[in-house]
Amino acid sequence: MxxxxxxxxxxxxxxxxxxxxxxxxxxxxxxxVLQALRAYQNPDGGFAHALEPDLRGTTSQPEPVEVAFWILDELDAFNDPMVAAACDYLVSVTTKDGGVPFVLSSVNEAPHAPWWETDDDPPGNLIPTASIAGLLHKHGVEHPWLGPATSFCWNAIAEIKETSPYQARAVITFLDLVDDADRALAEFARLKESILAVVSMDPHATGEAHFPLDFAPAPLRRLSLFTxxxxxxxxxxxxxxxxxxxxxxxxxxxxxxxxxxxxxxxxxxxxxxxxxxxxxxxxxxxxxxxxxxx
Structure with a gap:
């Protein structure tokens, strides 16, 4: 295979x-690999240039930072200077509530997939704030962006009653990796059924389905989501x-x-x-x- x-x-x-x-x-x-990844990083510390393939522009966006961080995670390379530079970029686009938007209005400067749309002043979003924060916690990174972002995630997660597949995936990453395990497990217990409601349990489901292995691409550290x-x-x-x-x-x-x-x-x-x-x-x-x- x-x-x-x-x-x-x-x-x-x-x-x-x-x-x-x-x-x-x-x-x-x-x-x-790190040399190739650096080519996607802009002078402002953000990432662009279709690192997230559906964002074709040259202007930095928050979501490609998450893509870059997953690559750095698999390489165990969070000591690379790209991380601190990316966090500095995140500070520059963080909203008053501590989160980064799903997508910035500069997305309109270049071709992009139709779901990458936003208002002129987008709010903070768990996508990708929660995944980025979770990965920084996992690797013990200290940066001024992380504290407010973590608070944003806790506040936003506490307001969730129903979720969507991509939001659920971001929440799982955060709850599985954030330092406060007791609080994470309590929130997970509250949200577990809502998360399972957006998972396609039939491995042969067609269309835009989201399967267990999308939510747990590797064994989760502390969350018991699937048997x-x-x-x-x-x-x-x-x-x-x-x-x-x-x-x-x-x-x-x-x-x-x-x-x-x-x-x-x-x-x-x-x-x-x-x-x-x-x-x-x-x-x-x-x-x-x-x-x-x-």
Whole structure:
């Protein structure tokens, strides 16, 4: 299976994701991945240039910071100067309540997917504030942005009664990684049924479905969201959802041809990471630079 996925990545993925695959699965260079990622970072510390494939512009946006941080997380590279620079950028676009918007009005300067729309003065949003804050907590990063952002997340989460798939994924990341475990578990207990309501439990569901492995792409640290049986059933089905080329492609709108390739490479690598995180790929995951991923 991995050989077919590798071919798919070689044929479809952008350079950044090909280098990530080489580093994570083939003994390649971590530093080359970091060099490629730096090309997406602007002088203001934010990220752009289609690092999030559906945002094609050159102006920094909050969501590509989350994409960058997930890549830095898989490389265990939160000591890289890109992190502090990105946090400085986040300070510059944070709203009065401590969160960063889902998308800034500068999105209108370049082509973008139709769901990236906003008012001129957008409010803070759990997407992507909660995921970014959670990853910073996980890696013990200290920065002036994190305290207000954490308070924003707690306040916004406390107001949730019903949720959406993407908001739920951000909330799970925050609650699973934030320092205050007792408070996180209490909020999770309150929200668990609302979160499960937006999950597609049928691994073969079609359309824009959101599956358990989207919410738990690796075993969660402290949250008990799905049973072992549910995770196993979706892991069993995951290889069956590949394309005939051997990779995985998005189940949401492809609004311009290039994003199918860019998302396909990114998601194929994400699925391989998930299979490995749950012990479905051998050998067991070890970074080529000598650090275990466990």
């Amino acid at each position: 991995e050989d077919n996925a590798e071919r798919y990545i070689q044929l479809n993925a952008r350079l950044l994701d090909r280098l990530r695959y080489e580093a994570l699965f083939k003994g390649g260079s971590k530093e080359r 072992d049986e549910t995770i196993a059933r979706h892991l069993d089905a995951l290889p069956e959802t590949r394309t005939t080329e051997g990779g995985w492609e998005p189940n949401f709108l492809m609004w311009t041809p290039v994003v199918r390739h860019e998302w396909g490479g990114y998601l194929t690598l994400a699925r391989l990471n998930t299979l490995r995180a749950y012990g479905r790929l051998t050998p067991e995951p070890t970074h080529p630079w000598g650090q275990s991923r466990s």
